[in-house]
Amino acid sequence: MTRSNFLTGLVNDLITADARGENQPLPLGSRGAVETALVKMLVDPDFLHDHIRYLQKQLGNRYHYREPLDEPTSEAVLQCSLVVLDDAALAHFLLNPIALAALADEIEECQPPAWAEALWEDGLRLLREQGRTIPPLDDRAVRAAMVRAVGSLSRSLAEQLKAVHVSFHFQVADRLLIAPREMCHNCRLPFDIVTDLRTQGLTSEMFGRPGVYNLSGEAIKARAAEKSRPKPSLFTPVYGQECSSLLSMPFSADGRVVGLVKVENKQGLPVGWLGRSDRPFTAEEEELLRRSLDASSAVLAAAYRWVKDQYPNPDVCISREFDGEAA
Amino acid sequence: MWPQDFADWYRWAYPSVYRAVYRSMRRQGESQDSAADLAEEAAQEAARRAAEQIGTPGYFDTREHLRNWMIIVARNYSCDRWKRQREGRLPEGHDQPQRLSAREDRSHPVWDCFVELCEEDRRILDLYYWPDQEELQGRPTDEKIGQILFGRSRATRAALGQRTRRLRLEALARLRECLLRRGIDPGSWNL
Numbered sequence: 252m253t254r255s256n257f258l259t260g261l262v263n264d265l266i267t268a269d270a271r272g273e274n275q276p277l278p279l280g281s282r283g284a285v286e287t288a289l290v291k292m293l294v295d296p297d298f299l300h301d302h303i304r305y306l307q308k309q310l311g312n313r314y315h316y317r318e319p320l321d322e323p324t325s326e327a328v329l330q331c332s333l334v335v336l337d338d339a340a341l342a343h344f345l346l347n348p349i350a351l352a353a354l355a356d357e358i359e360e361c362q363p364p365a366w367a368e369a370l371w372e373d374g375l376r377l378l379r380e381q382g383r384t385i386p387p388l389d390d391r392a393v394r395a396a397m398v399r400a401v402g403s404l405s406r407s408l409a410e411q412l413k414a415v416h417v418s419f420h421f422q423v424a425d426r427l428l429i430a431p432r433e434m435c436h437n438c439r440l441p442f443d444i445v446t447d448l449r450t451q452g453l454t455s456e457m458f459g460r461p462g463v464y465n466l467s468g469e470a471i472k473a474r475a476a477e478k479s480r481p482k483p484s485l486f487t488p489v490y491g492q493e494c495s496s497l498l499s500m501p502f503s504a505d506g507r508v509v510g511l512v513k514v515e516n517k518q519g520l521p522v523g524w525l526g527r528s529d530r531p532f533t534a535e536e537e538e539l540l541r542r543s544l545d546a547s548s549a550v551l552a553a554a555y556r557w558v559k560d561q562y563p564n565p566d567v568c569i570s571r572e573f574d575g576e577a578a
Numbered sequence: 579m580w581p582q583d584f585a586d587w588y589r590w591a592y593p594s595v596y597r598a599v600y601r602s603m604r605r606q607g608e609s610q611d612s613a614a615d616l617a618e619e620a621a622q623e624a625a626r627r628a629a630e631q632i633g634t635p636g637y638f639d640t641r642e643h644l645r646n647w648m649i650i651v652a653r654n655y656s657c658d659r660w661k662r663q664r665e666g667r668l669p670e671g672h673d674q675p676q677r678l679s680a681r682e683d684r685s686h687p688v689w690d691c692f693v694e695l696c697e698e699d700r701r702i703l704d705l706y707y708w709p710d711q712e713e714l715q716g717r718p719t720d721e722k723i724g725q726i727l728f729g730r731s732r733a734t735r736a737a738l739g740q741r742t743r744r745l746r747l748e749a750l751a752r753l754r755e756c757l758l759r760r761g762i763d764p765g766s767w768n769l
Contacts, residue, residue, distance in 0.1 A: 256755065260646060303755060303758050313667075317755075319747075319748045322744065346760075349748070349751045349752055351750075352751035353747045353748050353750070353751035356747045356751065359601060360743075362594075362649060367594065370597060370598070372593075373597050374592075374598075375593045375595065377597055377614075378596060381610075381615065385592045385593070386618070388584070388585050388588050389725075397728060403631075564600045
């Protein structure tokens with residue numbers, strides 16, 4: 252924190268003029284710099300205290316201005332910043348330690364919108380000076396909270412879906428993300444949902460490890476063909492109990508969750524489906540789908556990052572990236 | 579739009595949240611390092627709790643809404659942590675014999691400034707910082723103090739609170755100025 256020569260010189264000039272009973276205006280073109288200095292004082296207590304100490308050093312106890320701003324002016328400054336003060340008022344304000352300290356406290360307590368940018372800049376400066384950075388959002392605690400939150404939403408959605416009895420034709424999305432148990436802890440829908448991969452001849456042992464799978468890749472089609480299993484019924488759960496330990500989420504090439512959500516109860520029995528359809532959705536179905544997908548997108552992004560961090564080279568990953576590159 | 583923009587909004591809000599807690603803790607007399615650690619912890623806790631609302635589309639209208647919410651959550655969190663830490667600490671000088679116990683003796687530099695204030699300022703700060711009246715059991719609020727000071731007024735409780743708050747901030751500003759004049763950092767005295 253350094254006092255600028257400009258501020259020191261200006262305060263000295265104003266004090267001298269004031270002692271002579273002159274109402275000296277701010278020097279031409281200096282208003283911007285004065286406002287900048289005052290804003291810094293009002294959001295940075297160290298800078299303010301330094302300024303008050305300087306005033307005390309120069310004036311002792313002989314303050315000319317020591318009353319707080321009157322209520323309408325104080326309110327106007329809080330709402331609109333310092334632009335509401337004319338040059339003379341701004342100069343007096345600069346020499347008034349009581350008004351400065353009282354207004355600084357008001358700003359601190361109320362965090363008024365007009366001061367938000369100054370407070371934000373002060374925050375950035377603090378972080379920089381203290382050698383700190385903005386921690387990434389996707390730390391474990393936040394991820395866990397997101398998953399819990401979607402779990403709560405999902406429970407209520409599941410109840411609604413039961414009532415709606417939605418049933419649509421099955422269409423698998425382009426890709427599938429599978430993450431381990433901790434990503435879907437306490438989460439019922441949409442992550443305890445299992446896409447019925449057996450309709451494409453895919454089996455759970457092919458997806459036993461976390462990774463990002465390209466369902467349209469040649470490799471997976473070839474493996475599916477090798478298995479040549481009988482095609483099961485559309486609504487048969489694939490993973491059974493095993494499923495609850497996996498987060499499975501179909502999504503499209505652009506990363507958005509699409510497709511199909513199958514709602515299961517704890518026994519693994521399907522209670523409803525939601526997904527692409529060969530007929531238009533009703534308004535109610537659309538709203539349910541929108542809410543489900545909105546809630547899923549952020550979790551999917553976090554889960555995807557997590558999988559990439561934890562398993563940079565998953566050995567069963569058919570496609571490592573969203574671009575669907577075959578392994 | 580919430581929750582899709584959560585990550586961007588979080589990055590934007592973080593400096594303001596961090597600052598609000600850091601400044602608040604410094605005013606409570608915490609050291610720079612301790613205040614910074616607590617600010618970081620509180621801001622992350624606020625982000626975690628915001629993440630719990632991710633299942634409610636539109637829960638936060640704007641990024642400003644999220645920021646203000648996070649500031650309140652982070653401040654409350656840090657105040658709770660600070661109080662718990664403080665309760666666990668022994669007061670400075672506890673092991674010295676014949677320690678003086680009266681507040682006037684323990685904090686005489688502040689007390690000297692305090693008695694220089696006018697009667698009205700002293701009364702309001704006394705009620706706010708050293709509540710020992712039966713009416714003020716628990717945390718003293720501006721509304722409660724307003725009812726004691728201006729109980730006969732016909733103003734609403736909220737109006738009394740606002741009036742008291744303004745008078746308190748003005749009294750505090752005068753006390754701060756006095757402390758600085760005596761070379762005392764107000765931040766060291768929880769003011």
